[in-house]
Amino acid sequence: MTYGLAPGIVIEDSVRGSFLVSARPLRMVRLNPALLKLTQRMLAAEIEATSAAETTVLESLVKSGFVVRHQNLADLAQLPAVSIVIPVKDRAADLRQCLNSLKELNYPSEILEVVVVDDGSSDDSPKVATELGALLVRSGAVGGGPALARNKGASVASGEILAFIDSDCSASVDWLADLLPAFNDVSLAAVGGWVAGMFEGSALDRYEAVMSSLNLGRREMSGGAGGDTFYLPSCNLLMRKSAFAAAGGFNPELQVGEDVDLTWRLRDAGWKIQYLPQGTVYHAHRCRTWPFMKRRFDYGTSEGLLQQLHPVRAKKMLLPPMLTGILLLLVAALATLSLLPLPIAALLLLSDTALTRQRMSRQGLSLPWGKIIAARIRAVGSLGYYLGYHLLRYYLTPLLLTSALYPPCGVALLVMFLGVGLVDFRVRKPKMYFPGFCFYYLLEQLSYGSGVFWGCSKMKNFASYRLTLIKA
Structure with a gap:
């Protein structure tokens, strides 16, 4: 079993010590001298743990996304x-x-x-x-x-x-x-x-x-x-x-x-x-298109019964107050076709960046303003993606009806759809052009969402639509 630093992870030095830093998302972990030596060994090549203590530390870094693990059959004592x-x-x-x-x-x-x-x-x-x-x-x-x-x-x-x-x-x-x-x-x-x-x-x-x-x-x-x-x-x-x-x-x-x-x-x-x-x-x-839609619909129908069988299972999302405020202001600007919320959103973003930099400085690491503000913009985008995906997955049909009755909402819906779809397009990297991807993406959300509604209606249990929001 070997371990190596995950892509995008760097070691940053400061007057108060060394840190493992991830830019996407922006996170860090302080390195004591022993852990610094361990991570420096991974800069050159993947390493094997030399003790149970090293294995424990490396596995914790794997779980937090700073390190990747590679295993093979030779790691098994017996096949x-x-x-x-x-x-x-x-x-x-x-x-x-x-x-x-x-x-x-x-x-x-x-x-x-x-x-x-x-x-x-x-x-x-x-x-x-x-x-x-x-x-x-x-x-x-x-x-x-x-x-x-x-x-x-x-x-x-x-x-x-x-x-x-x-x-x-x-x-x-x-x-x-x-x-x-x-x-x-x-x-x-x-x-x-x-x-x-x-x-x-x-x-x-x-x-x-x-x-x-x-x-x-x-x-x-x-x-x-x-x-x-x-x-x-x-x-x-x-x-x-x-x-x-x-x-x-x-x-x-x-x-x-x-x-x-x-x-x-x-x-x-x-x-x-x-x-x-x-x-x-x-x-x-x-x-073929119809069997594809039918299968997505069938998958959706299972949610109502699964929620009844497993009531403790719930969709959860972390909502940092400052980032949530920025996102709501951006949505308001789109829904009202007004520029008024944008300066307030920019002010909140600068405040959030300053607070983030202050927290990092207290721990002994000072990163450039540009690097931090870019990370906070990505964090707003990430929050927007997860909220937008949930809305598209479960509420696309009523959102389309709302947009028909109040067209400015359609602008916000279109931006949300294209934004969420673009994230999935860039992350998943399908071998196709974006317009074709959007066509099937729309069919998928409509089919799955219809299946969820049908299944929940049969079970008289609509808990699948609930999103548990956790304040950061």
Whole structure:
């Protein structure tokens, strides 16, 4: 296991000591002499921890985003036996491609088992499974759903690690090798990896390759006990079989959102889950507009039931008062088409910059005014993005109606849509032009938001719309 400084992290020296500094977002941590030597070693190359104390310190820096960690199979004292579980119904061609990709895995075949669970296929899916050497199991139903099928596969699996992949996916050679080392952490129940698009032929393929809800982004994440909504998708999910059994497996009553429910139950039971932007699985996304919209709608319908099953889970957002005031003034300027709020917003920004610089100076680090003000502008933009994304995701239809009745609100809505979309476009980097991206982005928000409203209406539970605001 090796550690290195994360991109954009620098060491800043001052008369009162040395600091690790992140510009995006603007954060710092003071370095004592031992920690300074440790971080200076990482300037030249990645390092290995030489003691338990160093491991503890480095892991804390990983968690806070200052350091990145790289693991490999050699970090495991013993390679675990793995059972790959694949639910399938009427996907013979996809299943063949999936099973062929598993034959190329960089993992010892003698401790690898492939279990295919047929959910009542009417095509050659069962024949393909046996032909390519998988253990074929019947789900006992016709279209019982992926949750039921995965549970059936897990019940006959012999491995201590269950690796779930869907039949319309293919695994990269290092799928297991990239993710299994995470289980060195004995508190970890499950780890998920990068989900890439299998095709790039159409604009929608290229959009889905980076914007699918199965793709959790380029940043490592982890979650334990708590009330946030972080989860792992089941198309690229490795899990301890013991934790799976203790949690009761997937809820077979759920046709969508079953992976969200299971990973939340694991966290509620005291386990930790982790996402790593590696261990790639390639997914054949829906490449036609209507199926794409239908799937987003279906995903949205799960929110009402999930909120009822997990009432402690809530969407939360930190609201720094000064930055929130600046953002509200900018929105007011757009909604009223007036320049009057802008000087007040500029004054608040300068005040916030001065206070931030003062706080940093008290800790012994003085950065240039320009660097701090740029960081605070980015912080306002970040706050605007997260609030704007929530509004677009859950309130786009009523916002469109409001804009039709009061056109100046339409200007604010258009700026919000383009701003939020531009952030996702630049961060996700789809291989397409921005106008095409905006078209599918609009369809996604409308489809998902409609699904949320439909699902919440059926459950008579609209808690999914609630955003818990936390004052900084």
